[in-house]
Amino acid sequence: MTGLYKTLSDNKVFNHFRNLRLAEKLFIQGLTVVIILIVIQAWLNGVQQSLMNYLPPIGLVISLLITYFVQPLILGATNIALINSLHKTKGWQVGIWLNGIFLLLTFTTVNLILRVTFNLSFLPSIAIIDLVLSLPFGCIARFSNGGWNKPID
Amino acid sequence: MENYCEDIKRLTAHELAMGNLASSLFQGLVRFTNKSLVKNLIVITLCIMFVFVQIYFPYDYYTSAARNRSSTFQVGIDYVYENDNITQIYGQVAQIYDLGFKVIRIDLVCNPLDNNDISNQETDMFFNATGHFGIAVALVIPNYEPIDTINYYLNRWGRDLKYVQIMNEPETSSGWDVGALYTDDEIISDFNNIYATVASYNLSVQYYTNFGIGYVLRSNIPVEFSQKLNFVGLDIYMNSFLVLSPLFIQNLQEITHKNVVITEFGMSTTDSAAQTNYIISGLNLFKSMGLKGCWIVYWNSVNNNYGIRGTPTGTAIGDWIVQNAK
Numbered sequence: 001m002t003g004l005y006k007t008l009s010d011n012k013v014f015n016h017f018r019n020l021r022l023a024e025k026l027f028i029q030g031l032t033v034v035i036i037l038i039v040i041q042a043w044l045n046g047v048q049q050s051l052m053n054y055l056p057p058i059g060l061v062i063s064l065l066i067t068y069f070v071q072p073l074i075l076g077a078t079n080i081a082l083i084n085s086l087h088k089t090k091g092w093q094v095g096i097w098l099n100g101i102f103l104l105l106t107f108t109t110v111n112l113i114l115r116v117t118f119n120l121s122f123l124p125s126i127a128i129i130d131l132v133l134s135l136p137f138g139c140i141a142r143f144s145n146g147g148w149n150k151p152i153d
Numbered sequence: 154m155e156n157y158c159e160d161i162k163r164l165t166a167h168e169l170a171m172g173n174l175a176s177s178l179f180q181g182l183v184r185f186t187n188k189s190l191v192k193n194l195i196v197i198t199l200c201i202m203f204v205f206v207q208i209y210f211p212y213d214y215y216t217s218a219a220r221n222r223s224s225t226f227q228v229g230i231d232y233v234y235e236n237d238n239i240t241q242i243y244g245q246v247a248q249i250y251d252l253g254f255k256v257i258r259i260d261l262v263c264n265p266l267d268n269n270d271i272s273n274q275e276t277d278m279f280f281n282a283t284g285h286f287g288i289a290v291a292l293v294i295p296n297y298e299p300i301d302t303i304n305y306y307l308n309r310w311g312r313d314l315k316y317v318q319i320m321n322e323p324e325t326s327s328g329w330d331v332g333a334l335y336t337d338d339e340i341i342s343d344f345n346n347i348y349a350t351v352a353s354y355n356l357s358v359q360y361y362t363n364f365g366i367g368y369v370l371r372s373n374i375p376v377e378f379s380q381k382l383n384f385v386g387l388d389i390y391m392n393s394f395l396v397l398s399p400l401f402i403q404n405l406q407e408i409t410h411k412n413v414v415i416t417e418f419g420m421s422t423t424d425s426a427a428q429t430n431y432i433i434s435g436l437n438l439f440k441s442m443g444l445k446g447c448w449i450v451y452w453n454s455v456n457n458n459y460g461i462r463g464t465p466t467g468t469a470i471g472d473w474i475v476q477n478a479k
Contacts, residue, residue, distance in 0.1 A: 048408060049376050056337055056373040093189040094196050102196045105203035116211045116399070144196055146187060 014085055023135070025086045029079070030138025031131070036078060037107045038127045040071050045122060072100025079103060079141050089147025099145045106140055211399035215441040216434060219477075226478045227446030228436065228470070229256030229291065231417070233455050234279045235272060242275060245462070246282035249452060252467065253474035256316070257283060258291040258416070258448050261298055265305035273309075280313045289315035291416075291448070296320045296335075296343060300350050307354050317358045318416070319347050322388060324374045325367040341377055348381055359383035363416040366394050366401060372408055379409035384445070386416030395435055399442060415439055419450035421458045429466045436473055 076096035264270035363386030454460030461467040
């Protein structure tokens with residue numbers, strides 16, 4: 001066991017997280033992913049006008065790039081890092097971008113249904129509901145990717 | 154008693170076997186879905202499903218039942234009166250009024266060089282009629298209208314207007330020649346010139362600009378324009394864009410922070426049933442979404458089949474207005 005994996009394995013905080021019950025691990029995973037999604041969504045909403053007005057159409061391209069490329073990469077990488085840290089696994093089964101876009105689509109679909117059905121705004125109503133849904137979101141995040149128990153190299 | 158005990162044992166054994174079967178089935182399912190290939194396929198399938206949900210859910214939701222029943226909704230119509238005989242215009246406006254339309258949208262038609270030109274007489278006749286029936290008028294100022302012509306029009310008929318549309322679908326128009334890109338600089342400077350001209354008259358009108366679906370590629374234009382507008386217009390043509398319209402409307406509202414009115418909505422077809430179905434489903438959708446209004450194109454056909462005058466579609470829209478629009 002070498003490198004970052006060994007460092008994390010020796011870390012007391014990570015060891016504590018690993019000893020939590022499955023439901024607690026899933027909640028932590030869901031909460032982390034949902035917070036990242038809410039922060040990025042709120043930030044994108046805030047800078048949307050500025051991006052649209054930035055050297056058109058470069059601003060639009062940047063906006064699309066952040067939304068559908070950078071954001072999924074962040075989400076996918078965070079998700080697999082959480083899975084490997086919390087469940088003592090290595091590697092990944094689903095590509096990082098694909099896993100990220102899946103989580104993003106799940107999040108935006110839930111938000112769209114909430115917005116259309118109940119006529120809610122993203123901040124604060126939908127964001128609060130998303131936080132409440134951390135546990136089911138953690139289950140989806142855990143299901144959507146996984147590592148390997150055996151050494152992969 | 155022995156039989157009873159046997160039954161209980163058999164039942165317990167049966168339940169146990171069923172429990173084991175369910176448990177092994179579940180574990181088998183977990184093992185199966187935990188395979189990398191299967192998990193990738195499931196994730197990809199769910200992604201595709203979510204995309205479809207995002208495309209179709211808003212439209213299905215709003216059209217599945219009548220919502221926002223109590224909200225006010227204004228139905229308007231685009232009337233190309235310059236294509237009718239001057240003697241027809243008054244009667245046509247009366248018909249439009251009888252069907253329940255609250256707004257008539259017109260193009261800027263006048264001849265500033267001759268006060269008694271036929272086009273000026275037609276415009277006089279039109280405003281006489283709308284004044285008599287109390288119908289609001291929305292004036293479309295085209296993208297390349299000379300400022301002198303705008304000044305003449307506003308001097309003569311400006312006080313009769315309720316809405317002024319500054320430019321028409323600027324984001325998709327051509328520039329100085331067919332196919333030339335209408336650059337952002339051109340669009341914005343033309344908009345500012347026209348806006349300044351109209352604003353100098355201090356008319357009690359509401360300003361708007363209408364955009365086609367193409368605005369998504371040049372979103373900076375509605376964002377820039379909206380600072381001077383009271384509301385923004387969105388033009389919807391074709392069934393595909395009707396299905397997608399809730400997404401576009403919501404996006405346009407978000408980036409402009411203004412109410413959206415459907416300023417052009419219609420279908421060019423000789424199939425009256427298809428036209429009626431399309432327009433009525435659109436009206437139901439837009440009202441359910443809580444929009445302020447929808448203006449239909451056109452009252453009379455001009456080299457196309459959009460016109461609803463004297464057709465079953467016109468009657469159906471009239472009936473819809475009676476039942477739904479306040």
